[in-house]
Amino acid sequence: MPRRADPERIAQKREQIAVEAGRLFAAQGYDRTSVAEVAKAVGTSPASVFYYFEDKASLFRAVFERDLPAAEALIARHVEAPDPVTAILDVLDALARDAADPSASGMLIELLRRAGDDPELLAVVGRTANVLREGLAALISRGITEGAIDPDLDATETAAWLQAIVDATYLNARPGHSPHIELHRTVLGYLNPPQGRQEEPNG
Amino acid sequence: MPRRADPERIAQKREQIAVEAGRLFAAQGYDRTSVAEVAKAVGTSPASVFYYFEDKASLFRAVFERDLPAAEALIARHVEAPDPVTAILDVLDALARDAADPSASGMLIELLRRAGDDPELLAVVGRTANVLREGLAALISRGITEGAIDPDLDATETAAWLQAIVDATYLNARPGHSPHIELHRTVLGYLNPPQGRQEEPNG
DNA sequence: GTCTATAACGAGATAGAC
DNA sequence: GTCTATCTCGTTATAGAC
Structure with a gap:
């Protein structure tokens, strides 16, 4: 009844x-x-x-409206963490967690495809992406201040690039293959101050 | 007539x-x-x-059948280059060249989407991807032999990951934004022997 | 070899009973 | 609130004239 x-x-x-x-x-x-x-x-x-x-x-949009609170919670959980680089890796790990699931991969593809046709959808996922980007950028800025991240990097641009790399792990998903190792090595290699990669600026 | x-x-x-x-x-x-x-x-x-x-x-498949000879030519042009790391960067640059074009980005998405539905399409792009992966893997192997690339890396796995990074440049495409700087820094940071990133294995 | 015309089908969305 | 029935439209693909 x-x-x-x-x-x-x-x-x-x-x-x-x-x-x-x-x-x-x-x-x-x-x-x-x-x-x-x-x-x-x-x-x-x-x-x-x-x-x-x-x-x-x-x-279709309703599926993604559920992501915003999850993103806010994820950032809130890590933004005050003691070590910013570890926090960045943890956030990216969480975002890449579903990458092995082929249906999650399919959903990302559909999202990218539909976002071009549906401005409202673009706004919905844009809000979520902004929360994540700003959270990552804050961690990157702190890492730069603390000397753990190359100060030549732009925090926001770098955050966007890290998000793109996470998305790429979804597109490259293979069953039984976790992207974590590659992801960590890539991120650390990218963020690190340029020790060893280039010569001393002024010998 | x-x-x-x-x-x-x-x-x-x-x-x-x-x-x-x-x-x-x-x-x-x-x-x-x-x-x-x-x-x-x-x-x-x-x-x-x-x-x-x-x-x-x-x-739709016809659009991608044109890519195979281009990929073969690209690899052939670089596989014998004197410096393997430079050659890898050149190949990836060429692959990422179209990333700034938003329609190329759209085409990548359509490809990923359709590949799941059309086995013949999967075969077509698989051939192209294999040519690129094997060419890159050969360059990586040479780089390892010459001491310019971390010997702990698996050449084929790494080649596949670099292809995913190129895809990430497409996802990060914005008008007026060239992906080359991020791409180079990412690849060099990933391939380099682990100097500076980790401590000596046995103090 | 290229056209006009159309068949055959399934989609999203609506009307109106209950 | 939820149903059955249907409307309308656009799609892929084909038939057959020329």
């Missing part, structure tokens, strides 16, 4: 549809997943899905 | 259609680009396009 207009129940159903849609979008892609399939997976009709979501695009 | 059954003319027309299709696929994506649009762009009819290509998927 469904209570009438129960807002909690509505939110629950929305969530359920979004989760099921996310699964299908990741596995098959956006265009190749019909709203009818999503409805079937959740045990309802297409019309019902359109009751909870304005259109198919907003259904 | 079209000559009848002129094979050169056929190849030319195929090429023309493939080029126009590549432009549209990169800008709009595979699913959102209809064969009718491609036909219009090339000044002909959908039926004519289907005369030159078996189906839409083979039209």
Whole structure:
């Protein structure tokens, strides 16, 4: 016996549809997943899905709206850490954690693809990306101050580049292969002050 | 006055259609680009396009079939270079050259997306990627032998990772931003023997 | 070899009963 | 709130004239 207009129940159903849609979008892609399939997976009709979501695009966006609080929590957990370089590695590890999962890889690809067509989606993921970039940039700045990171690096540019490298680990995902070792070596090699890589500036 | 059954003319027309299709696929994506649009762009009819290509998927593949000879030539140009590390950087620079072009970035995404659905496409790009990976691995091996690259690295794994880094430059593409500086610093920091990054193995 | 015309199909979205 | 039924549109691909 469904209570009438129960807002909690509505939110629950929305969530359920979004989760099921996310699964299908990741596995098959956006265009190749019909709203009818999503409805079937959740045990309802297409019309019902359109009751909870304005259109198919907003259904896709819902999957990524869940990422923002997670990103904020991740940064909050590490921004005050004693060693900034270790904190950067921990954040990147967390971001790359799902890289081995092929469906996560598929979802990133769909995201990159749809972001060009849907400005609202771009705004949603842009907010999440900004939180991560600013958090990483703060850690990088602190690492520079403490002498652990090359002062010639621009904190924000470097943060963006590290994010791109994490994304690349998703695109290069192979089952049973964890990107952590390569990721750590890459990041440390990039951030380190240029000892050994170049000669002393003024002999 | 079209000559009848002129094979050169056929190849030319195929090429023309493939080029126009590549432009549209990169800008709009595979699913959102209809064969009718491609036909219009090339000044002909959908039926004519289907005369030159078996189906839409083979039209997409044609765009990437052109990459294999280019990859082979690129590797051949650098595999005998005197300094392997410089040669690696030159190859990666060439691969990242198009990263600033946003349509090239879009095409990479469409490729990743379609490769999961089209085994023949996967084979086509797999051949190109293998040529590049093996060429890079050969240069890495030589760099290890000559002491310029950390001997703890596996040549083939490292080559694959460098390819992923190149992909990252595409993901980080912004107008007016050249990826070369980040790319060089990343690659050199990764390949270098571990001087300065870690302590002596046995004090 | 290239066209016009259209077949065959499935998509997103809506109407209106209940 | 959720359903059945359907509308409308665009897609790939083909048939057949020329």
